[in-house]
Amino acid sequence: MNRLILAIFILLGLCYFVLFDLVDGNWGNLSGGWSNLSTFWNESLWPPDWTMLQAQTYPECKSSVGFFCSKAYLGMLETLKMAFVATVLGFTGSILLSPFAARNLYPMRVFLPIRMLLAATRSLPSIIWAIVLVAIFGLGPLAGVLAMTFYTIGYLGKLQYEEMEGIRNDPLEAARAMGLSRLEITVNVVIPESSNGLLSQLLFMFEYNVRHGTVLGLVGAGGIGYYLQFYMGFLLYDKVMAFLVVIFVVVVVIDLVSMSIRSFVNEEGDVKRPSWSTILLPPSSAVSYHHGQEED
Amino acid sequence: MADSGSLTSSSDEPILSLENLTIGYGEPLVEDVNLVVKPGDIVSIVGPSGIGKTTLIRTIANLIQPISGTIRCSVPRRGGLGYIPQKLGLVRHASVYHNVDLGARAGTPFLSEPKSWLKRRNERVSDAIDKMGIFDKIREPVRRLSGGQQRRVATARTLAQRPKLILADEFLSELDEENISLVINSVKKYIDENDAAIILIEHDIKRAKEISNRMLVIDDGRLNPFVQDKVVQEVKI
Numbered sequence: 020m021n022r023l024i025l026a027i028f029i030l031l032g033l034c035y036f037v038l039f040d041l042v043d044g045n046w047g048n049l050s051g052g053w054s055n056l057s058t059f060w061n062e063s064l065w066p067p068d069w070t071m072l073q074a075q076t077y078p079e080c081k082s083s084v085g086f087f088c089s090k091a092y093l094g095m096l097e098t099l100k101m102a103f104v105a106t107v108l109g110f111t112g113s114i115l116l117s118p119f120a121a122r123n124l125y126p127m128r129v130f131l132p133i134r135m136l137l138a139a140t141r142s143l144p145s146i147i148w149a150i151v152l153v154a155i156f157g158l159g160p161l162a163g164v165l166a167m168t169f170y171t172i173g174y175l176g177k178l179q180y181e182e183m184e185g186i187r188n189d190p191l192e193a194a195r196a197m198g199l200s201r202l203e204i205t206v207n208v209v210i211p212e213s214s215n216g217l218l219s220q221l222l223f224m225f226e227y228n229v230r231h232g233t234v235l236g237l238v239g240a241g242g243i244g245y246y247l248q249f250y251m252g253f254l255l256y257d258k259v260m261a262f263l264v265v266i267f268v269v270v271v272v273i274d275l276v277s278m279s280i281r282s283f284v285n286e287e288g289d290v291k292r293p294s295w296s297t298i299l300l301p302p303s304s305a306v307s308y309h310h311g312q313e314e315d
Numbered sequence: 316m317a318d319s320g321s322l323t324s325s326s327d328e329p330i331l332s333l334e335n336l337t338i339g340y341g342e343p344l345v346e347d348v349n350l351v352v353k354p355g356d357i358v359s360i361v362g363p364s365g366i367g368k369t370t371l372i373r374t375i376a377n378l379i380q381p382i383s384g385t386i387r388c389s390v391p392r393r394g395g396l397g398y399i400p401q402k403l404g405l406v407r408h409a410s411v412y413h414n415v416d417l418g419a420r421a422g423t424p425f426l427s428e429p430k431s432w433l434k435r436r437n438e439r440v441s442d443a444i445d446k447m448g449i450f451d452k453i454r455e456p457v458r459r460l461s462g463g464q465q466r467r468v469a470t471a472r473t474l475a476q477r478p479k480l481i482l483a484d485e486f487l488s489e490l491d492e493e494n495i496s497l498v499i500n501s502v503k504k505y506i507d508e509n510d511a512a513i514i515l516i517e518h519d520i521k522r523a524k525e526i527s528n529r530m531l532v533i534d535d536g537r538l539n540p541f542v543q544d545k546v547v548q549e550v551k552i
Contacts, residue, residue: 193404193469196376197421198393199478207417211409 094243109171141173222277336384336534
């Protein structure tokens with residue numbers, strides 16, 4: 020424990036020296052920072068302009084609930100759609116590639132080129148992919164979806180092969196001794212055995228793509244980011260703040276849902292969440308839902 | 316067992332022969348192992364902890380290369396050898412059916428499964444699960460089962476595979492007396508009906524004598540104080 024604390028202190032000290040080097044010892048930029056932030060917050064950001072959550076005047080709203088015709092809703096919906104398609108396509112691409120990049124499954128002549136391919140797609144951030152793809156496909160969601168798909172393949176692929184490399188060795192040994200082929204071992208042993216991690220990464224990636232989809236709008240790739248970029252250009256930060264609140268709420272909801280879904284494939288969930296009917300309940304309520312208060 | 320799979324021979328040809336085998340991880344752990352296993356053999360490997368019993372089993376399973384010596388194994392590469400590791404080697408997030416089906420899959424040809432094979436595979440799986448008395452758990456994820464139930468799943472997987480040679484590393488631990496009888500009787504019946512053989516590691520010498528017809532003892536003086544050096548010898552039962 021003492022060694023751990025010492026290691027943390029050493030790392031923090033190292034961070035201080037590296038940061039000192041980065042700012043050239045000039046900490047003066049920090050002075051007045053809080054008062055600047057306070058002024059910016061009070062004069063520009065808060066309160067948010069909630070009219071962004073109300074129906075637009077044009078085109079005419081056909082829904083009885085005005086929110087469903089608002090810029091925030093329509094922009095967020097488009098971002099969610101982009102993130103969904105990109106995550107599904109990216110997951111499909113990465114799950115086909117990542118087993119071949121796992122060192123415990125394939126020899127170096129196979130895993131090394133696949134790792135390089137995954138690293139290549141990952142090395143360009145999705146915003147750079149978006150700039151390139153906007154040039155090819157023009158402004159709009161298609162460029163955004165493809166940009167996120169490429170990045171998802173590289174990023175998720177790396178997480179997946181590391182997850183696969185971390186599985187227990189005994190199922191692999193049993194399957195190898197039985198004489199199963201590599202493909203059979205991958206499909207029937209490795210993927211089910213690492214399913215918990217793979218599912219967790221998939222949900223994380225969806226959340227990541229939702230957040231990132233907002234950034235892609237800045238380069239004209241559609242979604243809520245389009246409105247962020249538009250209003251930031253006019254320095255209308257109270258409107259930007261309204262969109263940021265919507266993004267925050269959506270990300271929190273995705274996180275809660277992903278937590279619930281993951282509880283179906285882990286051992287804690289076996290005890291605390293015995294059925295799908297409790298998916299939206301917190302674990303403690305899920306137990307009392309099924310077993311009554313006495314088991315709490 | 317109507318379905319013979321790859322097991323058709325009933326000859327007295329050895330299934331496995333080990334000649335002057337030296338095993339270990341770089342450094343020799345056990346030297347001069349000689350063993351011939353024929354159809355019908357139930358061979359127990361007995362010895363104190365850490366002496367190299369698991370290493371020997373893993374070497375026979377072709378998971379570790381021997382340092383020197385020869386291993387001759389006449390079983391087919393695919394499905395001919397069933398292995399129950401000490402930690403069972405089960406896919407914990409998958410169902411009992413899926414795990415047992417892995418064995419049945421190994422016992423059928425790769426990428427050439429006409430409908431009759433699939434049906435037969437399904438029958439093998441159901442039959443093996445039924446024999447182990449865990450049919451009511453067939454759709455349960457393995458991680459939800461008790462240690463003893465998981466051992467029975469691993470045994471069912473091997474029975475569904477129908478191998479010629481079974482390697483089992485302490486597969487009876489965590490089982491109560493009733494289930495030990497169930498597992499042993501099922502495995503013995505399988506061996507008799509299919510001219511197969513089993514090599515099993517067993518800590519309990521009394522039980523090893525009861526269930527096996529041959530016993531290989533690896534000792535360095537911890538079991539028998541008259542033993543001075545590490546020896547591998549077959550003991551009469």
